[in-house]
Amino acid sequence: MPVQAVRRGISVVRNGVGAFVLPCKKLTFRYCNWGGSSVGMRKYLHENLQKLSAANPGIEMEVEVKKGHPIITGDYMNGRQKVICVRNMKPHEIEQKVKILRDASGQKLRRMKHPVYSTNQSPRGIWSPFHVLEQYRYKV
Template sequence: MPRLPPATPIINRRALKTRQSNGHGAFIPSIRKLVFEYCDVWPSSANLRTYIFNHAEQLARENPHVEFVVKQRPSKEPVIRGFYLNDRDKVIGLKGYEVTQIQQKVQLLLDSSGAKIVPLKRKTVVSTTEAARGIWSGLHVPEPYKI
């Protein structure tokens, strides 16, 4: 009796590979730099100065992939800026925030991806190719639309 070929082809296990992506095999955080800007004199910067004095060193040790910059911003309100790998940045004003609220905002910037905020109510059209799209109007046709 002749031998029949197997029903499914034999697959070499070495040929089964997945492509590496962010989160699979290695995680690349999207934030690259945090800049704390404060004024030495203004009372609105007091809580940020306290946060930097008490928490900045520990924060830098926990996040070695992030560059931390502390700089003075004379006669201006305190802000924190997050710079991301997709060449975007987010700025949060810290006027009137307590130390715990500043800590929450820093964590928000560390966890954020830097992408634009997308509305969830309706799906927007995302295309990889350029296309001519526009809004149809009854006023721009040879014969006007009659109701």
């Protein structure tokens, strides 16, 4: 194996080692200025957008006023986009959807090919309904 010189100034980025960078880099809020389905989005942006941007300085926030139903788009570091329609939702429901987009990795959802099995036994053993005291058992 040949000896290689160490390159200075170039660091290998490992998310979580030293610092954590959210995979979400941009959130775009699109809503209609007069549409009835955008009432919750307008209220959410009026009340919560400044708090959201102050709490997440690493995420760019963009607001677009266009015709149509309100949507929130998340752009991620890996180049993918996720879009959620928030038509006729209340502000607290929209906040939950924003958290989903903010915390997502941007990866496509995949089914696991093989289930996970453990080689270690459970410290509690196998559960059975008969391990519960008789007075607390479910009676049919």
